[in-house]
Amino acid sequence: MGSVTIQPAVRQETGKIAAGVGILSVLTAGVYLILGRFNYTVLLGLLLGAVFAIGNFFLMALTVQHAAEKMNGVQLPPEPETEDGEEPPQQELSPQAKQAKKRMQLSYTGRMLLLVVMAAIAFKLPCFDPVPALIVQLFPRITVSIEGLMMKKEQNAQ
Amino acid sequence: MIELAIGIILAGCAIGAGLALIAGIGPGIGEGNAVSKACEAIGRQPESRGAVTSTMIMGCAIAETTGLYGLVIGILLIFVAPNLFINALKNALTGWAAGLL
DSSP states (O other), X not given: OOOOOXXXXXXXXXXXXXXXXXXXXXXXXXXXXXXXXXXXXXXXXXXXXXXXXXXXXXXXXXXXXXXXXXXXXXXXXXXXXXXXXXXXXXXXXXXXXXXXXXXXXXXXXXXXXHHHHHHHXXXXXXXXXXXXXXXGGGHHHHHHHHHHHHHHHHHHHO | OHHHHHHHHHHHHHHHHHHHHGGXXXXXXXXXXXXXXXXXXXXXOGGGHHHHHHHHHHHHHHHHHHHHHHHHXXXXXXXXXXXXXXXHHXXXXXXXXXXXX
């Protein structure tokens, strides 16, 4: 089994998502505290959800990295030029791209099954509150949206 | 009578959960298409690998959330909703019976 080198892009994006998930989890814990419903099950649920959300994102990023690495040394011809407004003719996917597509779809299915297992654990074990564990799964998307907004603001400022 | 009502609630929750999980099909197909096209883009312009990989990761994360929404709704319909609805039904029946007496 060969070692996997993690690309800087994957590390950077996972770090950003981990930071976002962490901050939003703390905010969620604060909301529970304000509502007077905070206890150790909420904390454990948040931890379980956060670990799973970050792990899910990391696995997805690793799959993407693996797909990109498959293109090492592959040089495809440029797309044929078309006249203005014309759609380029549909070309058949290269074998590497087809393999990447299948791998991504397989990875997606596997990660969804893992999420079902995580949800089942959160619901069945009394030490986890399932609601925060499920809420945390939506935090990566919120983080990406916030990051996009911040980038837009920076671009507007420049 | 109440058994029939509970059965309808459970069937409704199960059907709803199944319908919610249909939302998981689209992101799988979409992610696969996005990654295959991005791989082709890298093959055509290898110097853009870093930028394409970053954009692809973010795009996949966004696409995946749609499936997650469906899955979370499905899980809630299986684990949470039946008890919630059955309790509401029992409370309503108790109140109705108390009104009759």
